[in-house]
Amino acid sequence: MSKAPEVILLVDDDAAVRNALKFSLEMEGFSVRLYPTPEALLAESDLPAGGCLVIDYRMPEIDGLELVERLRHRGVALPVLLISGRVTRSLRERASGLGIRDVLEKPLSDLAGSIRRVLDDGP
Amino acid sequence: MSETSIALALEAAEARLRSILQTVPDAMIIIDERGRIESLSTTAERLFGYEADEACGRNVSLLMPSPYREQHDAYIGRYLETGERRIIGIGRIVVGRRKDGTTFPMHLTVGELRTGDRHHFTGFIRDLTDQQLTEDRLKELQSEVTHMSRFTALGEMASTLAHEINQPLTAISNYLKGSRRLLERMEGEHVEMLRDAVSKAADQALRAGQIIRRLREFVARGESERRIESLPKLIEDASTLALVGAREHGIAVTFRLDPAADLVLADRIQIQQVLVNLMRNAIEVMSEGGSVRRLDIATAAGPEDQVEVTVADTGAGLAPEVARQLFQPFVTTKRKGMGLGLSICRTIVEAHGGKIWVDSPPGGGTIFHFTLRAAADDRETDDA
Ligand SMILES: Nc1ncnc2c1ncn2[C@@H]1O[C@H](COP(=O)(O)OP(=O)(O)OP(=O)(O)O)[C@@H](O)[C@H]1O
Ligand SMILES: [Mg+2]
Numbered sequence: 001m002s003k004a005p006e007v008i009l010l011v012d013d014d015a016a017v018r019n020a021l022k023f024s025l026e027m028e029g030f031s032v033r034l035y036p037t038p039e040a041l042l043a044e045s046d047l048p049a050g051g052c053l054v055i056d057y058r059m060p061e062i063d064g065l066e067l068v069e070r071l072r073h074r075g076v077a078l079p080v081l082l083i084s085g086r087v088t089r090s091l092r093e094r095a096s097g098l099g100i101r102d103v104l105e106k107p108l109s110d111l112a113g114s115i116r117r118v119l120d121d122g123p
Numbered sequence: 124m125s126e127t128s129i130a131l132a133l134e135a136a137e138a139r140l141r142s143i144l145q146t147v148p149d150a151m152i153i154i155d156e157r158g159r160i161e162s163l164s165t166t167a168e169r170l171f172g173y174e175a176d177e178a179c180g181r182n183v184s185l186l187m188p189s190p191y192r193e194q195h196d197a198y199i200g201r202y203l204e205t206g207e208r209r210i211i212g213i214g215r216i217v218v219g220r221r222k223d224g225t226t227f228p229m230h231l232t233v234g235e236l237r238t239g240d241r242h243h244f245t246g247f248i249r250d251l252t253d254q255q256l257t258e259d260r261l262k263e264l265q266s267e268v269t270h271m272s273r274f275t276a277l278g279e280m281a282s283t284l285a286h287e288i289n290q291p292l293t294a295i296s297n298y299l300k301g302s303r304r305l306l307e308r309m310e311g312e313h314v315e316m317l318r319d320a321v322s323k324a325a326d327q328a329l330r331a332g333q334i335i336r337r338l339r340e341f342v343a344r345g346e347s348e349r350r351i352e353s354l355p356k357l358i359e360d361a362s363t364l365a366l367v368g369a370r371e372h373g374i375a376v377t378f379r380l381d382p383a384a385d386l387v388l389a390d391r392i393q394i395q396q397v398l399v400n401l402m403r404n405a406i407e408v409m410s411e412g413g414s415v416r417r418l419d420i421a422t423a424a425g426p427e428d429q430v431e432v433t434v435a436d437t438g439a440g441l442a443p444e445v446a447r448q449l450f451q452p453f454v455t456t457k458r459k460g461m462g463l464g465l466s467i468c469r470t471i472v473e474a475h476g477g478k479i480w481v482d483s484p485p486g487g488g489t490i491f492h493f494t495l496r497a498a499a500d501d502r503e504t505d506d507a
Binding site: 014016019020021023024027028060085086106107108109111 | 293295300
């Protein structure tokens with residue numbers, strides 16, 4: 001039963017949101033790495049082979065969709081969950097066009113559940 | 124009647140016409156059935172910058188920019204052939220062209236004079252960039268657009284508020300969720316009470332989230348109504364509203380409308396708001412200074428059913444402190460600005476499936492671009 005915890009990579013420009021999500025996800029048994037900006041994630045040299053990316057949509061400079069596009073360009077195939085303060089139909093359409101697994105609206109009462117579903121589905 | 128009395132009567136009639144043309148306060152132009160200018164009132168001379176002598180005998184398309192210029196002869200021809208009225212007796216807003224090449228929105232009413240089997244047309248023109256413009260038309264447009272823009276501004280504020288409040292709510296509900304998990308593993312006298320309290324607090328955080336969602340739904344209720352609209356007409360109407368007072372600030376306005384960028388799929392009032400916001404920003408920045416003051420509005424048919432609209436000014440350019448977050452709400456450098464204009468533009472354009480962006484050309488000034496979806500043109504085939 002005691003295999004290594006799955007790694008969640010979380011990008012959000014709001015520090016309180018970042019820290020709160022880390023706390024709740026760790027309590028659910030995940031291992032969480034935080035990135036305050038898309039650039040910080042893009043600069044990461046040691047991306048895990050498994051796990052899941054959780055990316056905020058609305059960020060200054062590079063938005064969540066653009067970040068996913070750049071990651072895909074680099075061959076990063078990790079599954080992605082997009083989170084946003086506001087989910088519109090056009091956002092969903094654009095996200096699914098990029099192969100994003102799901103788009104979740106804040107305040108995110110069950111992020112852990114969505115992550116488990118994505119991980120169970122496999123890559 | 125004898126020949127001399129006919130000649131006298133003719134002379135008297137001509138003198139009367141001349142005196143009318145010199146004194147009518149409106150710009151008035153008389154053309155023949157081939158579109159040639161026969162006479163011009165003094166006000167029309169001033170408005171277009173042509174002397175009557177220069178203009179008479181030339182085709183009236185002289186006073187129109189492309190693409191109207193090329194189409195005008197065909198319009199008259201079609202009317203004479205079919206009797207179908209597009210403008211005669213109706214009146215509408217069109218674009219005029221001055222001798223110096225600048226263009227301006229104007230209200231045109233056309234009347235018809237028939238003598239024997241010959242037709243003449245009289246055009247009455249009012250310059251809409253002038254202060255004393257058709258009050259009624261302006262009021263009508265204004266009440267539609269400003270009412271809607273108040274509604275849109277409110278919506279933009281509500282949705283920003285919702286977004287901002289959702290952030291701390293996300294933090295609250297996730298701290299509580301983690302705490303609840305932690306409490307499941309703890310034992311002790313007060314743990315049960317604590318679990319209960321944390322769970323209730325989490326419910327309240329969710330309730331706050333629902334209130335926000337309801338607020339947003341309330342505002343989104345005025346679903347936009349997209350129809351097939353004529354882009355030149357949208358631009359003309361929006362300029363009528365936005366250009367009030369532009370002449371006084373010495374701003375020259377040019378329109379460069381691509382004939383291939385005609386019909387678009389749009390919510391008329393919303394797209395007018397986008398245009399008005401962009402034009403007002405341009406006018407505001409140019410009224411502050413600079414010797415060259417030019418506002419240029421252009422359209423271009425692009426690839427993949429896209430139409431691009433640009434609004435370019437020769438103002439001072441973007442302030443560095445706002446350039447990065449230009450389309451975010453509440454970003455302003457103006458003492459009385461709300462910083463909502465551009466964020467409303469973005470919301471509307473994106474809801475139409477388009478994009479909006481800005482360029483700072485090396486020569487100075489600012490260019491805003493946005494795209495709309497072109498609509499298939501059924502009318503063209505009807506006309507052919
Ligand atoms: N054409 C332009 N040239 C230079 N700066 C501009 C131009 N358009 C917008 N800006 C800058 O962007 C800011 C935001 O514009 P926006 O239209 O969103 O708000 P505002 O004009 O300040 O206020 P509001 O439109 O709500 O009355 C402006 O305050 C101004 O600094
Ligand atoms: Mg503005």
